[in-house]
Each structure stands twice: as structure tokens, then as C-alpha cells.
Amino acid sequence: MKAEIITIGTEITIGSTLNTNAYYLAQKLFELGIENHYQTTVDDDAQRLKDVISIALNRADIIITTGGLGPTKDDMTKEVIAEVMGLELEHNPEMEKHIQDMFTRIGRCMSSNNRKQATKPEGSIFIENSVGTAPGIYIYHKEKKIIMLPGPPREMRTMFENHVKDLIQDDYIMLTKSVNTVGIGESSLESRLNELNLAYENINIATFARDGRVEIKLIGKGLSRQEIERDMDEIIARLNVEFREYIYGYDNISLEEVVVNQLMQKGLKIGLCESCTGGLVSSMITRVPGASNVLDRAVVTYSNEAKMEELNVKSSTLKKYGAVSEETAYEMAKGLMEKVNLDLVASITGIAGPTGANENKPVGLVYVCIMSKDRHKVIKLNFNGNRIQIQNRTAINVLDEIRKYCRDFN
């Protein structure tokens, strides 16, 4: 069974609405184990919609459309689909009464064009819309399943959850598992993946990169849940060995959640001293509910004065080595550690650009110091990119260092 998602509406093709319907439906189809390789969007135009439906009927068994079921003249989804499939439209008195009742209930008048919503292609059935006026429509004709859903996301989602799942589910089982890594580039990760030669018939492996992190996604499909799970466990065991250093978690967990959880489990309190990242690491950690259990405070010491006053960085250090130096990173961390009773401090100083560089210190140079009561390390980093990328990549790197520190903490 192959599905295609067709989202209909000029508001999408002119870029006024972000297409979250296709996103939602793709996720749901994926979870149901239904193959879905195409998404098409087309504006409110009868001829073009006709072409799109014809193309989809050639390459998919299930077609899910959203949009174009309302009462206005721009709404033409069922009319066009009926025409393409050679079906007549029939008026349904029960549905008309149902819509009429709904309007009465909310004390409004049913306009004559709402009557249009009570028609459907012959042989099709209405799908109940519990949160709006436009009903959905289901056609099963010549071994194709066509499901027409309304465009408003809430109506579409409610209808999908309540009715559509049962109409399209097949016997296959689909399982996914993500292995999340940080600190290794996508291309070198993939070369190493290829060398592992993980050839399993039922399982596809794909990688997705984002801001210094790479997700390894396993997608298993088959008739036996047990078999898929066994194969997945085997693959994950191999990945755990090969990429041990880089794996920070599985499935939907984010790096900042992992960091907060680890700090919480080990009962560690952390403080941050940020310069070039300007509070980004702190704001990422505080996105996680419960962050207040582990983050005591952060000091964004953007100016040299702030570094000296808040963190006791020596004026002579700043003069001799500069604000972006191993020595300053160390003194920043030491300053906070001596001032507050913390288990762990991370300090960051660097050049995010576009200005601030000199011959020996290019844009993208960053020093990070991770310090606990009894030890510390200073890490020198170099990043490419614009100001925001350098800040983002630095933040990810710092979170990763905190993660590694926690992991090894006894």
C-alpha cells in the first residue's frame, strides 16, 4: 500500500500558510507503516487539481487530500475528484439536516452555499467532523482509497485520529528507533556506517544532520514485530560499540534534556559563564522543564569589566592573553567556582564575528573551560560559519562536554 498526500490551497502555494498538514500526515502514515513517497501541493484551480489527482492515481493506492471542502467557490476538491473518477455528485438530505442543526445550535443562519457541503460522490461515505462544519469524504473505488479531509489543521487532525486510521491501516508493522549523536560529522559518520555493513532486509538506516548533531534513524517494516525488534537490537548494539563516544541518547530526546537529566541523576549543580554565546547555553538548558534543579545561575560577562567584576578575571590576564584565550576561559570558570558552591562550571569565550578577529585569532575561535572542584580542562575550538552558526555550534559543543563530564562522574 502506497500513499500520497495532496494539500490543496492557494494560501500554501503563495507562501502565506506553512504546510503543517503534510507534515502531520507524513508522520502519521509513517507511524502506521504505510509507505508514502510523495507530497504534492496545488493551488485552488480545477484543471491543475485534476492533473495532480490523475498523477497520484497512477502511483499511489491511498490518496489523502486536505483542503477545498468548504462552502465557497474556491472549494472544489470533491467536484474535481468525482469528475476524474467518473462519479456523479449526489445530494445527501441527512447531511444537510445535520449541518442545518449545527447552525441552529450556534444560533447562526445556514447560508445557501453551505448546502454544497451536503453533496458527495456516489458510493462514497461522509467522515464525521466533530469540530467543524465540513465533513470529510471516503471513496473506495477501483481498488483505490481516496480520503478527503478539510484544511483547518484541528479539524483535519481530529478526523484523522478518530476515523481515518481505521480506514487505511494494513497488516504490516512499522517500528522506528533513533540513535542521536553529537561531535561527529555526517559524512564521516556515514562512511563508518557503510564500513559496518549493516545489511538487514527489513531495516533501512538513514542519517539526518542538524547543527552539529546527527540522528541515525532505523526504520523497520515487516510482518513480525519480534523479528524487527531483534534485528534492531542487533544493529543498535553494533552502533553502541562503534559510536559510543558520540551517542547522547535515543529517539526524541534532545541534547539539553540529556544534560539536565544527567545532572539531576548525579545531583550536580552547574553554573555557566558565557561570553560569545551570550546566554545561549543557559537558555537551552532552561528550555528543559526542571532545569531549576540543576542550573544555579549563569553569568553573561560580555564586557571585560563584567569578566573582572563578576568573575574575578585578572586585568593582567586580559591584557597579556586577551579576552579570548585559554587563560581567560580558565579564570572565568575559576571565578564562578570560588564564588559559589557549585559542582560544575562551564565557561565560554570566543570570537563569534563578524568583527573582533586579528591575525592570530580568527573568527570562530572559541575556548571552553569545564571545571569541577578537583579538576578542569580547557578546550580550544574552531568553527566556520556566520555569527549565529558559531554561537549555535559552540553551545552544542559545550553541552556535549558537560554531558561527557557527567557520564564519567562518580
Next chain:
Amino acid sequence: MKAEIITIGTEITIGSTLNTNAYYLAQKLFELGIENHYQTTVDDDAQRLKDVISIALNRADIIITTGGLGPTKDDMTKEVIAEVMGLELEHNPEMEKHIQDMFTRIGRCMSSNNRKQATKPEGSIFIENSVGTAPGIYIYHKEKKIIMLPGPPREMRTMFENHVKDLIQDDYIMLTKSVNTVGIGESSLESRLNELNLAYENINIATFARDGRVEIKLIGKGLSRQEIERDMDEIIARLNVEFREYIYGYDNISLEEVVVNQLMQKGLKIGLCESCTGGLVSSMITRVPGASNVLDRAVVTYSNEAKMEELNVKSSTLKKYGAVSEETAYEMAKGLMEKVNLDLVASITGIAGPTGANENKPVGLVYVCIMSKDRHKVIKLNFNGNRIQIQNRTAINVLDEIRKYCRDFN
């Protein structure tokens, strides 16, 4: 000239990534006045990609693809397009050297599969990628324009802005102007817009909302630049009167840039004390180049101890009124103002949730204090939404308050 947008990637068809690229490109094509009726998404599969390209070549003059230009085996866009168009792939030594240099600069090794990025279809030209490794590609062949862009949104957008616009523009003159507002909801803004009755033949007006800000976009198209500019000036003059209070800037400027510029112009130094936003306001301000001229420091006082130690908040105040209160917000700002020689301090304390609420203080309650040497105000805010939305909306609100303070500062 008709365009089609093709977004390529299994991460989209399995619903793991929201397709913001199609959204962005649709908006841009609309602004350029280029008709665009179809968007297609297809997974990383050579045969299906081939079919999609063939269909698009039949119905569009300009095809813009995103994705599939990276170094891995899943990346096959240019290979497939070359094949469909009957073009050979050729290796480009200059591009290889360019990529090699980039890796050398960041002290990493170029893996052998990065070499793939230095090939292109015969007769095509590379489009420079100033923010990543994968170059784009432009083909003009048999009266069709094919533009291949990388998938990562930032790279795609930068490339589009810098190079692609010029490649696809036609004879019409297209002018756009954005009026950016904050502090007014999209629907009430739109009702007021409608009442203004701004009916100009050559100019469309659309609104786009994002995180507490609404952009009013004017899109003018015609053969006379002078006429469009005159009409636009008229409209903007009316908007400036109607929405004076809410307008923070025009075109691509962000609220944080406006704030940094204003502080810079007036020669003001600011300090921040953040609690529930965890450094977000500070990190937004420091995204702007030159932020170091205006931001002296930020203190993220997440714990009560930090509030007392860093900002001299009285223990009795915390006990009596709680950490989320008008009184605490005031004392936080006062603490930093007394400690450091600053012109302006903003403090934030609130409940971002999901925990921390009680009967009198719901999730979403936030107090903000804006303080200068001779005056201050405390603002009480209430937001709906999840933790991250509350943090984002609070940050936007604080930036807006700083903006208004600066505007009125003499």
C-alpha cells in the same frame, strides 16, 4: 514564467522534518511575481525523483529543488537531474580546491565523499554557498531554468537571497516592503487594516505572524517603478499613522537589531537579569553583531540564592512575595543597577511551567521591570502556551519594552 518547487528528502516524507523550505520559496516566488502553482516533495529515491523532475519539466519553466546536494550516497539530486536532461557530470578541480581549503581552515580532513560535491552537470554553473560546503547549481537548458539548492534552510535562504533572485527575475518590476509590528495580534491588526480600505491596483497587502510579531507585507508589481514606489509610500504613510505604537522597523530588520541599534545610537549600556527566560533575551541581543557595544552583562539568577547573592534581592522579599512577584522583579533590577554603572536594566521573573504554578500564580505569569537611573516600571504579563512559547513571548515583550524605553529616551 511558471515555477515549481521540488523539495527532496526522506526526512520530509516520513514526517521527521517540517517543510519550511517550500514555504520560504513560495513566499519569495510570490514576492517576485513568478507564478507558482505546484510544490512537490519526494523521498531520496532515484527513480521517483526522476519521475518528479520529468513531470515538473512538462509544466514549469523554472524548477527550484532543495536537498540532495550533500556528500552522502542519499544525495543524488544533480546526478538524477543530469540524467533526466541528458547531461554528463563533470568534475571541477577549482571547486574541489575550494572545498579542500575550507576543510583545511577549520583543521578537519576532507573525506573522500566530499569530492562528490565538486562535480556538476556539463554547461551548468555553481552557485556560491557562503555558509556551508555544498554549492548550489544552475542549469539553463532547452529554455528551462533549473536551480538546485542545498537542504539546510540557512544555506538555502542565503543562496536564494544572494544569487537566485537575479537568475529568475522577469521584466516586471516587483517591489516589496515590510512594516514590522510587535504588541498587536494578527486578527485585530487585520481588521484595522481592512477598515483603512487600502485598495491599490498594483499592490497586494498580506500579513504574516510570528511569535508575537506581525509583518505587514506590501507587494507591488507593475511596469513603472515610480508608480509602485509612489503608491507604496502612500500606504506606508497611512500605516505609520494607524500603527505608530506597534511598528518597530521596516523590511528585514529584526526586533533585536532595532534594540541594539537604538541603544547604540543613544549611547546606552544595558544589563539584564533573567530568571524564567534563562538567558534567552541576552542570547537574542548577542546574536546581533556589535552587541558588545551595548550589552555589558547579563545575570541569569535561576535559584533564589543567585537572586540574593548576585542581585541583592532580600530574603524577606522572596519569602513574603515569592520569586515571581512585582517586588522581586523590582529588586532584581535595582540590585544590578546599584552594582554596575548602567543606563538601563531589564529584569524578568516568571513561571514558564509546566510546574511551579499555584492557585494565585498560574503558568505564564511573568513580571518584567525596566529601570533607568531615574525611573522604573514593572509590567505584569500573562501568556498562554507551553514552556518554550512562554519564554519566547516573554523575550519578545521585553525587547519591545526596551525599544519603547529607548525611543522615548532623550
